[in-house]
Amino acid sequence: MERWDAIIVGAGPAGCAAGFDLATAGRAVLLLDKAEFPRHKACAGGLTRKSLRALRYSVAPVVRETVSAIVVERRSGEAATLTSRKAVCAMTVRQELDHFCWQQSVAAGAEFARIGAILGVEANREGVAVRTAEGEYRGRFLVAADGVHSRVRQLLYGDRPAWFRRGFALEARVVPANGHSRDLVFDFGSVRQGYGWVFPKGDHLNVGLGVYNDAGQEKLDRPRLEAYIRERFGEARAEHVTGQYLGFGAEAAPAAEERVFLVGDAGGFADALTGEGIHGAIASGQAAAEAIDGELRGRKRAQPAFGALTAQLRQDLQLSTSGSRWFYGNLDVGYRALTAPVFRTAVINAYANGTKIAALANAVRRFARLFAASA
Numbered sequence: 001m002e003r004w005d006a007i008i009v010g011a012g013p014a015g016c017a018a019g020f021d022l023a024t025a026g027r028a029v030l031l032l033d034k035a036e037f038p039r040h041k042a043c044a045g046g047l048t049r050k051s052l053r054a055l056r057y058s059v060a061p062v063v064r065e066t067v068s069a070i071v072v073e074r075r076s077g078e079a080a081t082l083t084s085r086k087a088v089c090a091m092t093v094r095q096e097l098d099h100f101c102w103q104q105s106v107a108a109g110a111e112f113a114r115i116g117a118i119l120g121v122e123a124n125r126e127g128v129a130v131r132t133a134e135g136e137y138r139g140r141f142l143v144a145a146d147g148v149h150s151r152v153r154q155l156l157y158g159d160r161p162a163w164f165r166r167g168f169a170l171e172a173r174v175v176p177a178n179g180h181s182r183d184l185v186f187d188f189g190s191v192r193q194g195y196g197w198v199f200p201k202g203d204h205l206n207v208g209l210g211v212y213n214d215a216g217q218e219k220l221d222r223p224r225l226e227a228y229i230r231e232r233f234g235e236a237r238a239e240h241v242t243g244q245y246l247g248f249g250a251e252a253a254p255a256a257e258e259r260v261f262l263v264g265d266a267g268g269f270a271d272a273l274t275g276e277g278i279h280g281a282i283a284s285g286q287a288a289a290e291a292i293d294g295e296l297r298g299r300k301r302a303q304p305a306f307g308a309l310t311a312q313l314r315q316d317l318q319l320s321t322s323g324s325r326w327f328y329g330n331l332d333v334g335y336r337a338l339t340a341p342v343f344r345t346a347v348i349n350a351y352a353n354g355t356k357i358a359a360l361a362n363a364v365r366r367f368a369r370l371f372a373a374s375a
């Protein structure tokens with residue numbers, strides 16, 4: 001039976017990032033997914049500057065628009081525009097982005113197989129095995145990149161491990177009857193513990209609602225999103241309304257099985273402040289690849305290496321989680337601080353670059369406390 005250096009379950013941004021790096025390093029990589037590509041994924045497809053920087057290749061062929069300004073809204077009529085000299089976010093359609101990334105991984109040498117149900121997963125000191133309806137795959141390492149409902153995580157750690165948290169977001173493809181602006185909008189007046197968004201995609205808009213803290217989650221469903229779209233755009237064609245959970249909590253995840261790495265949404269690498277998950281998926285996937293390749297080269301053991309390689313990311317996520325609880329719990333004050341002229345440039349650049357977003361969230365929190373005390 002063939003024995004792979006690494007088996008990767010899930011070929012979204014996390015799995016493709018891991019697959020690309022391992023294949024480029026000359027490793028025998030098997031990429032498994034239950035879907036054939038291209039496939040749909042509920043997602044607004046916004047790639048911040050930090051996501052673009054993390055990718056090993058240009059995704060220009062699938063970028064529909066780039067934006068350098070963000071409109072943030074609180075209630076109808078209350079809005080501020082944050083601008084940047086550089087592009088802040090590249091707008092893609094996830095079906096196109098994921099297909100493109102999948103093609104890069106396969107071109108780099110990863111072998112792809114479509115699978116049905118995963119019946120079992122085993123991991124021990126010798127290696128890993130994934131048992132599927134079609135047969136068993138054996139390898140030295142396993143990367144679980146199978147998204148928020150990860151079957152691998154479920155089989156190894158139970159349905160909802162204590163450290164794992166979820167958000168939920170719902171999106172639609174919208175074509176307003178009277179044309180549309182090309183603004184990227186975050187609307188903090190539309191839901192509690194999250195925001196509504198409008199992302200321009202050239203010939204259409206991606207419009208959605210998302211909640212990012214478990215506490216006080218409110219029901220988001222198709223009628224709610226359709227009402228929101230009517231409210232904003234009047235007559236508009238809303239298509240492909242789809243929702244999905246997002247996976248948070250990587251910052252609190254304990255060290256996992258010796259030869260298994262949970263990455264992307266499966267490992268809780270989405271950001272609970274912004275709802276951004278593609279960057280965490282790419283970065284954690286690449287970290288798993290580097291850790292695996294390092295052990296195969298006889299360097300450090302992969303599991304502690306993965307911990308070290310994701311330490312900064314997990315620290316940032318920790319700050320985002322506390323920033324999220326404070327920001328969405330104190331939205332009036334938070335919004336005023338976020339849009340204060342002194343912070344506007346820093347806020348938009350922090351969103352785009354990511355590295356300082358959590359630190360900035362804490363600065364905003366301190367500023368808001370002072371502001372509230374002096375009001």
Ligand SMILES: Cc1cc2nc3c(=O)[nH]c(=O)nc-3n(C[C@H](O)[C@H](O)[C@H](O)COP(=O)(O)OP(=O)(O)OC[C@H]3O[C@@H](n4cnc5c(N)ncnc54)[C@H](O)[C@@H]3O)c2cc1C
Pocket residue numbers: 009010011012013014015032033034035041042043044045046047115116117118145146147148149150151168169170171208242243244245246247263264265266270275276277278279281
């Ligand atoms: C509505 C919405 C809007 C969002 N907008 C943005 C945004 O604009 N920007 C951003 O950065 N993030 C956004 N996110 C978050 C982002 O979509 C996720 O964080 C990101 O897709 C995680 O990538 P991943 O590779 O971990 O998982 P996924 O992209 O979910 O990929 C998982 C893959 O695993 C496969 N899979 C699942 N189960 C199995 C199985 N049992 N066997 C085999 N294969 C399996 C799936 O078919 C899929 O291909 C949004 C999320 C939602 C829900």
